[in-house]
Each structure stands twice: as C-alpha cells, then as structure tokens.
Amino acid sequence: MNFLHLKYLIEVEKYESISKAAQHLYINQPRLSKIIKEIEEEANIKIFERHNKGVVPTTKGREFLSQAKKIVQEVDYLKNMYQDDPHKLNLDICVPRSSYISEAFIEYLKMDNNMKKKLNLNYRETNSIDTIQNVYDGENNLGIVRFPLRDQDYYFNILNLKELTYEKLFTFDYQILISKDNPLKDKDIYMKDLKKQIELKHGDIHIQEDHHNHKHMNIYERGIQFELLNEIPETYMWVAPMPKKLLKQNDFVLKTCKDKKIPYVDYLIYRKGYVLSKEDQNFIECLKNVIEQVK
Known part of the structure; x- marks a missing residue:
C-alpha cells in the first residue's frame, strides 16, 4: 500500500x-x-x-x-x-459572479509585484453548489459560496456533510444597479417601479419570485451586462455591493429597494486539513479590504 x-x-x-x-x-x-x-x-x-x-x-x-x-x-x-516560492504566484479559487470579488482579485495581482512572478492562477466563476463540489473534489483549493441568509442551515448541512471548513466573509442586501440615464436614478425605488423596467439576470441569483410578471433577460457574461445597462436606460440588475471605483468608471448608480430586502451571505470555504498558503492568505486579506470599502 x-x-x-x-x-x-x-x-x-x-x-x-x-x-x-x-x-x-x-x-x-x-x-x-x-x-x-x-x-x-x-x-x-x-x-x-x-x-x-x-x-x-x-x-x-x-x-x-x-x-x-x-x-x-x-x-x-x-x-x-x-512550497511557498517568492518567484511564483499560485491561486486556485471558485467564486460567485461578483464585482467586489473580482476587484479584490485585481488588487491581489497588483500587490508586491505579483504580475512579475511566474503565474499559476485559476479563477473560476460559478454557482454555490458547483463551488462546493469543486472544492470537495479538489478541483479548487478555495471557494466563495453565496446564498440567502434564510437558507444558511441548508448550506451548512451540505458543507458539514462534505467536511468543508467555512468562514463568514460578508452579509449584505442585494441592491439595484442602474445607469445614470435610467429614469429611476434620482427616485426612491419600490418593487412596483421595476415592473416597467427590464431585469438583467445573472441566471443563478433569483431575487424576484414573480418571474412571469416582469420583463427579464438571462445574461451570464458580465461584459454584455454592463453594456446593456449603459445602452438601454430602462434596464437594471440586482447586485451585491460594488466598489465606488467601478461605479464611477461605468457611470452606474447603486440604489436600495425600499420594500424588498433579502439578506445574502458570502462564505469562504476550503477542505478540512487544507493549509492556507501565503498566496491564499494575501488574497483573503485583499478580499476583506474590499469588503470594508463596499460596506
């Protein structure tokens, strides 16, 4: 043996x-x-x-x-x-589609001349169930899972069954992302105001349950989501809090919904017994720094 x-x-x-x-x-x-x-x-x-x-x-x-x-x-x-090598950069992570996480990844790449090192990076965006399975199977070392706070016990059961370690990162309410040309830009927004607008959906996050009573498009590619928001004023997206820098770059406005608040939570996960590398720890530090900025 x-x-x-x-x-x-x-x-x-x-x-x-x-x-x-x-x-x-x-x-x-x-x-x-x-x-x-x-x-x-x-x-x-x-x-x-x-x-x-x-x-x-x-x-x-x-x-x-x-x-x-x-x-x-x-x-x-x-x-x-x-195996920590100052001349190599290794990071292997599976995450939800989220601007604050991608911003943390960019900040991580910029720190300590990381881009001058030999790179071995695997940054994958997918849904929470796939992330859990990928980390469990060893396809990714780290994962970030996102789910409604009300479903926390359900996900804890899965994580415990798979013997995965989990650490809370961020609890937040989804917000409404619109362009500066959207007619709702300067108004208090209620759910009824969204009925005349088109929702751009990530595909794996569902905020509104009445799918048959409002206009929506399933868009999985982030670039075209932002382009549609800018080119078609009467569109919106439900998003996690975003960095101000990104809002300014794209002429976006982030609004709260006055009568719809569903708390979500992001957790960092990894296999029990897995030891966080220096690169992992540096990325997590960048992640927590960005979270503090968007809170």
Missing part, C-alpha cells in the same frame, strides 16, 4: 466507478482493479461493493477512505508548508 494508491481509492469513491476513475487517472481499468484488490487483501477488508452501475463503499470501506483522506490532507499540508 502506498500514498498514490490511497489517492486512487479516493478517486474511485468520487466517481462511483472504477472505469471512470481509471480514465481520470490515466491508467487502465484492470490495473486499477488489481490495486484495489491488493489493498483490500492487505487491509483485510472489503472497501467497495460492486454493482451493475458501479461501486459504493462498504461500511468498513467508508471508515478506511475517511482515514485515507486524512493522510492525503496531511501530506498536502506538508507540501504547502515548504
């Missing part, structure tokens, strides 16, 4: 299939099956039950895999302790 083989077992559990795990690991299926059999014989337990749709861990197998994950995490811990 060796360390690499433990990682193989974890992949089999993840994909619930020996053949799929073998494809992901770039080894042939008979070789992977042989490794599993050898480990089962050495540990004197049956780790996986085979069935026609794949494999699932046995009770003893789940215990074994839980310990295997801890060993892998400890090895990762040792690597992170000694």
Whole structure:
C-alpha cells in the first residue's frame, strides 16, 4: 500500500466507478482493479461493493477512505508548508459572479509585484453548489459560496456533510444597479417601479419570485451586462455591493429597494486539513479590504 494508491481509492469513491476513475487517472481499468484488490487483501477488508452501475463503499470501506483522506490532507499540508516560492504566484479559487470579488482579485495581482512572478492562477466563476463540489473534489483549493441568509442551515448541512471548513466573509442586501440615464436614478425605488423596467439576470441569483410578471433577460457574461445597462436606460440588475471605483468608471448608480430586502451571505470555504498558503492568505486579506470599502 502506498500514498498514490490511497489517492486512487479516493478517486474511485468520487466517481462511483472504477472505469471512470481509471480514465481520470490515466491508467487502465484492470490495473486499477488489481490495486484495489491488493489493498483490500492487505487491509483485510472489503472497501467497495460492486454493482451493475458501479461501486459504493462498504461500511468498513467508508471508515478506511475517511482515514485515507486524512493522510492525503496531511501530506498536502506538508507540501504547502515548504512550497511557498517568492518567484511564483499560485491561486486556485471558485467564486460567485461578483464585482467586489473580482476587484479584490485585481488588487491581489497588483500587490508586491505579483504580475512579475511566474503565474499559476485559476479563477473560476460559478454557482454555490458547483463551488462546493469543486472544492470537495479538489478541483479548487478555495471557494466563495453565496446564498440567502434564510437558507444558511441548508448550506451548512451540505458543507458539514462534505467536511468543508467555512468562514463568514460578508452579509449584505442585494441592491439595484442602474445607469445614470435610467429614469429611476434620482427616485426612491419600490418593487412596483421595476415592473416597467427590464431585469438583467445573472441566471443563478433569483431575487424576484414573480418571474412571469416582469420583463427579464438571462445574461451570464458580465461584459454584455454592463453594456446593456449603459445602452438601454430602462434596464437594471440586482447586485451585491460594488466598489465606488467601478461605479464611477461605468457611470452606474447603486440604489436600495425600499420594500424588498433579502439578506445574502458570502462564505469562504476550503477542505478540512487544507493549509492556507501565503498566496491564499494575501488574497483573503485583499478580499476583506474590499469588503470594508463596499460596506
């Protein structure tokens, strides 16, 4: 039994299939099956039950895999302790579509001559469920999840089930983003005022429940969202608080809705046992600095 083989077992559990795990690991299926059999014989337990749709861990197998994950995490811990390189910049993060987070990322790149270093950056925008799965699967080291405060217990259950560490970053109410040419710019805004406007939706954040009673467009690309806001005055977006610099650059106005307040919350997540690198810590510091600016 060796360390690499433990990682193989974890992949089999993840994909619930020996053949799929073998494809992901770039080894042939008979070789992977042989490794599993050898480990089962050495540990004197049956780790996986085979069935026609794949494999699932046995009770003893789940215990074994839980310990295997801890060993892998400890090895990762040792690597992170000694792999900080002043000439390299490593960051791997999965986040919601949010201007304050992207602003923090830009500020992070600008600090300490980071752009002069060898870059290894992975900045991915997606929804909270995908972020949780990506961090759990090890595809991203860090994640930021966003959800309504009222759904907090639901997400905590998922995070605890996946054994992920979570730290609150920011609680806020969604606000209304409009251009300086929007007729609502100088008015107090109520929900009824939005019925004559077109909502530009991120696609994965739903503020208004009456989808059939108001005009909206699902737009997933941020650049065209901002362009539409500027070119079509009667459009708006629900957004998290934004940096003043970005509002000024785009001639945008941020307004509160007088009769619609739904608190959302952002959490930083990472795998239990994962040790934050110096780069991770620097990014989190930039993130918290920007949060203080937009509060």
